[in-house]
Amino acid sequence: MIIQTLLAQQAPVEAIDTPAIDWAILAPLLIMSVGGILMLTFASILKTLSSSVWSIAATMISLATAITVIPLWMRVTDTENSATSTLANAVAFDGFSLFLTVVIALSVALSAMLADGYLKREGLEGPELYVLLMMSAAGGIIMAFANDLIVLFIGLEILSIAVYVLAAMHTRKLESQEAGIKYFVLGAFSSAFFLYGIAMIYGATGSTNLIDIKNFLAATVLDDDALLLAGFALMLVGLAFKVAAVPFHFWTPDVYQGAPSPVVAYMASAVKAAGFAAIIRVFVLTFEQYRTDWQPVVYVLAILSLLVGSFLAIVQTDVKRMLAYSSISHAGFILVGVQAATERGVAAVLFYLAVYSFMVIGSFGVLTVAGGTGDNAHSLDDYKGLSKRSPLLAFALMIFLFSQAGIPLTTGFFAKFGVISAAIDARSFWLAVVAMISAVVGAYLYLRVIVTMFFAEDDDSEEDGADGEATTAEPIDIPLGAGIAIAVCVLVTVVFGVWPGPIDDLAREAIPRLVAESAAVLQIGN
């Protein structure tokens, strides 16, 4: 009675009109994140299950996420203007976000398969790794869908915080935890810069929503765009850290070397893809009008990444560090496509991200298996004679390295060709020349590893006794999950290397767009 009286005395409170939700668009994100939470729940109840079960479950959930995209893709490519937004324009629905969702989901599936054998070999407990992988991927998907700078920031943090933990996941290995804390400190540092950039852009435009920002910039001539430009600079610093572009790459070699190899596979593919998703949606799409302001900066970042990545990779003696530097130079190549700031450039970047994910996961997959217990045997010497200990692994790694080098008949060739021709289209000739030089230097580096695997003899073995030696070298067991993952990556790299059409077509259709919800829906939100 008293309560009722009290309630009656309150001023009438109007209910808040919450925005309309298009659940279908959120389906991939929901499957990935709810799948992670469900696995967490079940893993705490069913403790006796073999850890392989969780690996299979994580793979299935990720594949389900990728499959959900198919009907959405049909919907978005159905007519010219199917792209839209939902949830008060915070979530973008276009081909670009769907394409990257698939890339991220497949990266998770492959990394989860690699992780199974790794966890068993290292004697680590399982489910948490898969849970964190999937949650982190949910953050990546949020970034791909983000139409609002705050949403983008939250997605970035979900992605990164999970990866900090994943990098430190090998709790019995000091290097792993050092990698975790180094990544954490530098990651938090770069996030702060990114966030400061968001604040500047908010001050300069009055909104954090990309659609509002673009409309505002299109309608207004800014007398003073200093605040906006400062925002560009700070945001670029933050995102360049995440995609490991020079000069913001210091963490990469250390973290790649120390972190568990399956996690590195995920970092090199999905984290990079999500970072570039943010760069393209914010810079290429939203700030298209100001591209003469940010293009030179991306130009310099690209050139530095290409050169530093390739040349420093040569002097490395640790294969994992070498691949870390090579991933920096790949970031440079992708930035070449970003710098073009054209639809063709975006398509080239998407193609690059998709095929690079497979080759880099494959490479680190082979490293996972070949690294031996402790995941430490990664010096170039340890790879001597890998072709004898495991011809299949050596062959697979050869394919991936050829592809990373951009040798024809692999996907890597078309990826590099795509970004370089986009740069030439955009009249950035010098950038294209530097990219080609970097590709040549990179080819030397990859060939060095291949030569070591196939032709370098162990110190005491004779050259002509190659066949006889095979019995003395101990063969490497390839766990089933890792075997399947590596085989899939080889197939994708070779098949689409001969016949790149399908991926290329999809990448060209996956155009990023900023489209507000229909006016009727908008009304409910406001």
Added chain:
Amino acid sequence: MVEIAVFAVCAAIILVGAVGVIAARNPVHSALFLIQTLFGMAVVFISLEAHFLAAVQVVVYAGAIVILFLFVIMLLGVDQSENLNIEPIVGQRFIAGVVGVATFALMLVTLTGSEDAITGQPQATGALGDELTDANNVRQLAETLFTDYVFAFEATAILLTIAVVGAVVLAKRTQGEMLPTPRNTLEIREEAYQARIDARAAQLEANAAESAAADSASSTGEADADLVEASGTGDETDGGDA
């Protein structure tokens, strides 16, 4: 006039606290200076009419986050002093200074370059009321949070789940031995470190002998500097052994 006074006092509190955080040798002192900065910030929020945020600032930051810091410092017993006279990596402070000054200069130029640097569209998301009572402020925040930012709000659920899972994974006791670090890097490094300290001590002795022999006024300053450095090295060794 009152406004200026409040701003000046708060700015002083905030900046002194911030400098204290990075200059205090003892992490506990740093944490206390951090609280000082956070309180100053809360007052600034009130003067900017963000009343609810001011309360949240005190409750969440000072009440939860800094307590967590202090708790971990005490738990680990890492409240030993860090010697700040030795620059660990040559050129590190210079680079840090350049980064900091560059960021500050960028903002200074941006803001003072013209009369009105803040070019944003006013009230793009939702107007701040004129007469802000606390209830109004809270209501406005809630409305915006559950309409324009509802997706970000939901996404923070994933973020918090990850934080919990991550903390449990990392802080859990692990079974089994630590794996050896490759090529005994740790031992090599420790030997090198010990050698460096020995060299320092030898140099110090030599210097002392020299200054005793030639008791000219000019060498006193140099010897003093060496003494400071040497005592610093000693501190660090203690820390390492603890």
Added chain:
Amino acid sequence: MEITANWYLILSAALFSIGAIGLLIRRNPLVMFMCVELMLNAVNLSFVAFGDRLGDIAGQVSVFFVLVVAAAEVVVGLALVVAISRRRATTTADDLSVLRG
């Protein structure tokens, strides 16, 4: 003289710079995390000052999200420090140098 938004923004920039410098010069991970907190607080001040100047609520709402992120970061960061110091007597960033190339 009147206190305009620019004053608050310059204060925020100074705080951000101090945090950035501190993070780069200190070796104790705990103090480094505190410096991250300083930087995030500086951003909060910017958001609120911009929101006040534009008469817009979004600036204040953004601060909420920064708060959540800061809390999550601190939790994970401190867990990392605890995990490492279980195994090592000291925790300064200089001791963390097994990884070198």
